[in-house]
Amino acid sequence: MTSKPTALWVRLWPVYVILIGLGLALSQGWHEYLTLDSLSANAVSLDAMVRENFLIVFALYILVYAAATTFMVPGSALTIAGGFLFGLVLGTPATVIGATIGASILFFASKTSIGAVLRDVAGPFIEKMRAGFAENPVSYMFALRLIPIFPFAAVNIAPGLLGAKYSDYLLTTFFGIIPGTLAYSWIGAAVKGTLLEGGTPDISSLAANFVPAFLALGLVSLLPVAYKKFFPRKVPA
Known part of the structure; x- marks a missing residue:
């Protein structure tokens, strides 16, 4: 007996959870703490808030980041905020x-009826990615995460439209974004460390804390070069 397909509104339950969490954060004004100016001005109080309500703040940050990714909001500043x-x-x-x-x-x-709308977002890039997916989907998706040749939103959408397996997509997404995330999080952590020490967020006063972060960012920027050298046939066209 063939099971009845799950209704679309049921399959989109993660969106509802994220929207509820995001709505809570917005209603409390917590989103205002995620700008660099606000982080700088409230370093001590934010540090205390995280220590006193760690699980709540940690979970809400994940929800906010998931929502930002879902709605295709650029996440560099938010990643720095996470490190902070x-x-x-x-x-x-x-x-x-x-x-x-x-x-x-x-x-x-x-993969749902929403796919037609998402195809409009990723459309200009899908055909450029098709050949790479046909050759080696896992290697190609991992390369797309390491080498920022296409917009992050397009890289999130295109694999589903091109028939990628979710297990492969999950694996390459999770591990592929770690290097860049590590570098930007390091910058946020460096800013916080300096502010809590009584410094100000300028290059000279942040030098000691920022050197490792900048080195990490530099290494991430070299990943495309290294990947092209060792995997010349699988680089995005």
Whole structure:
């Protein structure tokens, strides 16, 4: 006996959870703390808030990041905020989890009636990606995460439209975004460290904390070069 397909509104339950969490954050004004100016001005109070309400703040940050990814909002500043709030060790996985959840929602949405709308977003890039997917989907999706040659939103949407397996998509998304997330989270952690020490967020006063972060960002920027050298046939066209 063939089971009845699950209704679309049921399959989109993760979107509802994210919207509820996002609505709570907005109603409380917590989103205002995620700008660099606000982070700088409230470093001590934010540090205390995270320590006193860690699980709540951590979960809400993941929900906000997932929502931002789902609605295709650029996430560099938010990634830095994650490093600022939770430090490098915890900020990195929080961002990776949030981004992966948001990307997964877009993946599944692309396979529903919403896919027609999403195709308009990724349309200009889909044909450029098709050959790479046909050759080696896993390697190609991992390359797309490491090499920012296409917009992040398009890379989140295109695999579902091109028939990628979710297990492969999940694996390459989660691990592929770690290097970039690590670098940006390090910057946020460096800013927080300096502010809590009584410094100000300028290059000279942040030098000691920023050197490792800038080195990490530099290494990430070299990933495309290294990938092209070792995997010349699988680089995005």
